[in-house]
Amino acid sequence: MSIKIRMRGKSKGGVAEVKALIKHPMESGVRMNKKTGKPFPALFIDTVTITVNGAAAIDSQWSGAVSSNPYMAIKVNANAGDTIALALTDNSGASGTQEITLK
Amino acid sequence: MKRRIFLKNTLATGAAVIAANAGLLTPTTVLASWNKEAFTAKSTDGAITSVFGTNSAATSGDIQLKAPAIAENGAVTPVTVDASSMTGVESIAILASKNPVPLVCTYAFSGAAVGYASTRIKMGETMNVIAVVKAGGKLYKAEQEVKVTIGGCGG
Numbered sequence: 544m545s546i547k548i549r550m551r552g553k554s555k556g557g558v559a560e561v562k563a564l565i566k567h568p569m570e571s572g573v574r575m576n577k578k579t580g581k582p583f584p585a586l587f588i589d590t591v592t593i594t595v596n597g598a599a600a601i602d603s604q605w606s607g608a609v610s611s612n613p614y615m616a617i618k619v620n621a622n623a624g625d626t627i628a629l630a631l632t633d634n635s636g637a638s639g640t641q642e643i644t645l646k
Numbered sequence: 647m648k649r650r651i652f653l654k655n656t657l658a659t660g661a662a663v664i665a666a667n668a669g670l671l672t673p674t675t676v677l678a679s680w681n682k683e684a685f686t687a688k689s690t691d692g693a694i695t696s697v698f699g700t701n702s703a704a705t706s707g708d709i710q711l712k713a714p715a716i717a718e719n720g721a722v723t724p725v726t727v728d729a730s731s732m733t734g735v736e737s738i739a740i741l742a743s744k745n746p747v748p749l750v751c752t753y754a755f756s757g758a759a760v761g762y763a764s765t766r767i768k769m770g771e772t773m774n775v776i777a778v779v780k781a782g783g784k785l786y787k788a789e790q791e792v793k794v795t796i797g798g799c800g801g
Contacts, residue, residue: 595759599756600755600756605750608742610768611721615764615765616764617759617763
């Protein structure tokens with residue numbers, strides 16, 4: 544199962560802001576299921592990596608306390624035409640990737 | 647024994663139990679394994695120590711921590727940490743002091759990255775949002791209280 548990611552990025556004066564919206568429930572493992580009295584099992588994105596033209600830039604680790612359908616914004620030194628790639632995996636092993644060319 | 651190792655590797659796919667295992671499974675990406683110790687620590691100090699090796703962080707005005715004074719919905723609290731005015735930013739960690747597991751996310755920077763991170767986090771009650779920044783081998787932090795009017799973790 545691949546995770547859906549929407550991504551956008553624009554470079555201004557050599558610094559690009561990249562924004563991503565990810566579709567994911569981000570279940571923390573703490574929220575209770577009222578019908579069964581047991582918590583919903585944890586299901587959240589735990590690692591996110593961002594590369595600029597194939598070179599590693601940001602290596603991020605998340606817990607279940609990141610909001611559901613996470614939004615993230617980061618900044619990198621890059622110009623228009625550079626390729627930004629985002630790859631993520633969740634704790635069930637599902638993964639998603641997205642690649643954009645900066646405007 | 648071989649079979650055991652194989653089984654262990656298979657199970658480690660999602661959990662990334664040991665760095666070596668994760669390395670074997672995803673040889674193309676240089677991923678540090680998910681820091682389980684830090685993400686299960688129950689105290690903010692414990693979590694910071696697990697991430698950075700020490701928890702002695704100096705309060706710094708150079709970290710711009712943007713979070714709402716009052717969050718109407720704790721389940722989506724926008725938090726922005728801007729440390730781009732500091733030099734040599736290596737990593738940023740965001741913590742919510744009273745959450746069951748305080749550590750929310752960590753960002754490690756290299757190459758072209760700028761010391762900036764923006765995200766949305768869940769907060770169960772009124773508490774402090776803490777941003778810890780490692781720059782030039784030293785730890786700095788900034789704190790801000792966020793009043794939550796509706797619980798975020800209870801759903």
